[in-house]
Each structure stands twice: as structure tokens, then as C-alpha cells.
Amino acid sequence: MTAPVGQPTQLARIGLWGAPQSGKTTFLAALNIAAISQPTVPGSPSWIVIGGDDDAGAFLSENTDLLQSRHVFPSATPGMTALSWRFIGPARGGRLAGRPLRRGSRPENMVFVVELLDVAGRYFGSSTPKNSLPSSSVFDEGAGLFDGEPDAPDEWELLLDHLSMCDGLVYLFDPVREQRNSDAYEFFQRTLEQVTRRCFEANRLRGGKLPHFLAVCVTKFDEPAVFRQAFRTGVVLTGDEPERIPRVPDNLAKTFFDRLCDEGHEGSARLVRGSINNYFHPDRVSYFVSSSVGFHIGPSGYFRAHDFANVVKTGGEARIRGAIRPINVLEPFLWLEESTRSAARKR
Numbered sequence: 001m002t003a004p005v006g007q008p009t010q011l012a013r014i015g016l017w018g019a020p021q022s023g024k025t026t027f028l029a030a031l032n033i034a035a036i037s038q039p040t041v042p043g044s045p046s047w048i049v050i051g052g053d054d055d056a057g058a059f060l061s062e063n064t065d066l067l068q069s070r071h072v073f074p075s076a077t078p079g080m081t082a083l084s085w086r087f088i089g090p091a092r093g094g095r096l097a098g099r100p101l102r103r104g105s106r107p108e109n110m111v112f113v114v115e116l117l118d119v120a121g122r123y124f125g126s127s128t129p130k131n132s133l134p135s136s137s138v139f140d141e142g143a144g145l146f147d148g149e150p151d152a153p154d155e156w157e158l159l160l161d162h163l164s165m166c167d168g169l170v171y172l173f174d175p176v177r178e179q180r181n182s183d184a185y186e187f188f189q190r191t192l193e194q195v196t197r198r199c200f201e202a203n204r205l206r207g208g209k210l211p212h213f214l215a216v217c218v219t220k221f222d223e224p225a226v227f228r229q230a231f232r233t234g235v236v237l238t239g240d241e242p243e244r245i246p247r248v249p250d251n252l253a254k255t256f257f258d259r260l261c262d263e264g265h266e267g268s269a270r271l272v273r274g275s276i277n278n279y280f281h282p283d284r285v286s287y288f289v290s291s292s293v294g295f296h297i298g299p300s301g302y303f304r305a306h307d308f309a310n311v312v313k314t315g316g317e318a319r320i321r322g323a324i325r326p327i328n329v330l331e332p333f334l335w336l337e338e339s340t341r342s343a344a345r346k347r
């Protein structure tokens with residue numbers, strides 16, 4: 001991947017991790033819309049996301065269309081797709097930051113390239129397939145999928161090599177699936193052990209822990225059950241924008257994750273938390289509460305507590321009700337990029 005001459009480019013290798021149907025592909029599909037819907041606050045940088053190659057560009061445009069115009073979710077990922085994107089924004093902290101431009105001078109770009117693999121969640125699982133329990137959730141997506149071993153061991157090796165070499169990881173924790181299946185740990189620990197082994201063998205561990213930055217994203221915040229639990233936990237604030245969209249601010253996201261872990265069945269989420277604490281440096285972990293589709297905003301033009309579900313199930317298929325308004329989808333990537341860049345500066 002090369003950038004046009006003269007463009008300061010940072011390569012951020014970012015891994016995406018999450019159980020089957022935790023929303024990985026949708027998260028990536030919503031990136032474009034997340035980028036173009038950033039609030040236009042004067043002085044705050046805005047980003048555009050473009051494909052680093054034809055395949056990644058096609059992924060973005062096809063999936064944006066799927067979500068926004070056809071109101072359906074992407075299909076379950078069958079195998080593994082390598083994607084590369086350029087995030088382009090204004091230069092930060094550079095020579096020209098905060099200073100008016102001289103006449104005729106061009107503002108500088110900040111470009112960072114994200115390379116990741118979108119893989120079927122079953123790749124992260126254990127060798128013993130776990131049967132889904134009967135659903136108690138309104139949204140029963142993914143039940144009945146075979147969550148077993150990937151067919152091609154080479155792909156599993158490729159995924160582990162990729163995750164080991166990444167600078168940052170986006171880990172999607174799906175509270176809906178966890179409530180139903182209690183298997184987050186199963187899809188976390190096996191991969192974690194293998195990645196740690198590779199990092200140890202490559203002498204990449206730092207102080208006995210993984211070198212990666214980790215963005216833990218609690219997904220599907222728009223789901224009524226998830227939203228209500230966040231509300232009961234007291235971590236939901238109303239946004240300043242005219243739509244008054246609720247959010248969990250980043251400094252309270254860990255409190256919500258902790259609550260989900262403490263209240264989870266069978267202790268699986270609690271074990272995930274224990275592993276995060278054990279394997280990653282605490283100052284390299286950040287928490288986000290995210291939704292790829294966001295809340296439904298009806299004709300009133302603002303969030304209404306009795307009618308906010310943006311996903312409906314018709315004939316067994318989950319459909320999106322209206323416009324999507326991603327929440328905390330772009331932010332984990334920006335945090336990872338900024339964190340890896342500042343860590344590289346300190347080295």
C-alpha cells in the first residue's frame with residue numbers, strides 16, 4: 001500500500017475480533033456512514049474513509065447501500081476477506097496545526113491505512129461446537145449457525161499471524177449473544193492464547209503482556225434489552241444534538257461492561273474481563289458502547305424512549321427500520337490509530 005508522494009501516512013494494522021454474529025461485518029459496513037455523519041463541529045477534525053484497493057472500496061459502497069438503502073444486514077461472512085482502507089483527515093499536531101494557512105499553501109493531510117481481515121466468527125471458537133440455547137431475546141439472529149472449527153486450518157493460522165502482528169485490536173462484545181449463549185469466553189480465550197504464544201515466540205510481549213492496544217466495543221446498544229440495561233446502570237447520557245441521541249460516554253463504558261460481566265450467566269463474560277486484565281496492559285485498553293445501526297428517529301425528529309428500536313424481525317429476518325446512525329463505530333479506529341502513533345513516537 002503506497003500513498004501519493006508527500007502524504008504523511010501511518011500504517012495501522014488493526015485486527016477485528018468477535019464471536020459469530022457479534023456484528024463485525026456490519027460494524028465495518030457502517031464505517032463510511034459513521035465517517036460522513038460526524039458532527040460538523042468547527043475545529044474538530046472530520047475524516048473520510050476510502051478503500052485502499054478496489055475490493056475494499058466495493059465492500060464499503062456495496063455494504064453502505066445494503067444498510068442505508070435496502071435496509072438489510074450483510075450476510076454471515078463465509079470465510080475470510082482482507083480489507084484495506086485509508087482514513088484521511090487533516091494533519092494534527094503538524095507544522096501547520098492551529099495556524100492560518102499562507103496564501104497558496106496546501107493544507108496537509110493525515111492519512112492512515114487500516115488493514116484488517118473480516119472473518120467468520122466461528123474462526124475464533126473452540127474445537128468443540130457449542131449448541132445454541134433457546135433464545136430469550138427478541139432478536140434471535142444467528143441461532144442455529146454452526147459455531148465450530150474453521151474448515152481450513154491454514155486460514156486459522158493466517159488469522160492468528162495477522163492478529164499477532166496487529167498494532168491494535170477491535171474486540172466486539174455482543175451482550176445479546178452473551179445473554180443467550182454465554183460463550184464470549186470460548187470465542188476469546190482460544191484465540192488469545194494462540195496470539196500470546198506467537199507474540200512470546202517473536203519476543204513481542206512487553207512486561208509479560210501483549211503489546212496491542214485493545215478497543216473493547218460493547219455492541220448493539222440500540223437493542224432495547226441492551227439500552228435498558230445501560231439505562232438501569234445509570235451510564236446513559238442524552239446527546240447535545242437536536243435528535244438527543246443517547247450515548248454512553250467513554251469514561252462510563254467500562255462501568256457498563258463491568259455490569260454486563262457481573263450479571264452475565266455462567267461467568268463467561270467475567271472470564272473475558274479477567275483475560276483482558278491479565279493479557280493486556282490496562283493503559284492500552286479502552287471501552288466503547290457502540291451500535292452500527294443506531295436508534296430509530298421517527299417523524300418527531302428526536303429520540304423517543306418508547307419507540308427507538310431500529311431493527312425489526314420480519315419472517316425470521318432482521319431488517320433495519322430506517323436511516324442508520326452509527327454510534328462509536330469510527331471512534332475505536334481513531335483511538336487505536338492515535339494510541340499506536342503516540343506509542344511509536346515514544347519509542
Ligand SMILES: Nc1nc2c(ncn2[C@@H]2O[C@H](COP(=O)(O)OP(=O)(O)OP(=O)(O)O)[C@@H](O)[C@H]2O)c(=O)[nH]1
Nearest residue numbers: 020021022023024025026073076077121292293318
Ligand atoms: N440491533 C442490532 N443488531 C445488529 C447490529 N449489527 C449487527 N446486528 C445483527 O447481528 C447480525 C450479525 O451481524 P454481522 O455483522 O453479520 O456479524 P458478524 O460478526 O460479521 O457475523 P459472522 O460473519 O457470522 O461472524 C446481523 O444480521 C444483525 O441481525 C447492530 O448494530 N444493532
Ligand SMILES: [Mg+2]
Nearest residue numbers: 024025076077
Ligand atoms: Mg461477518
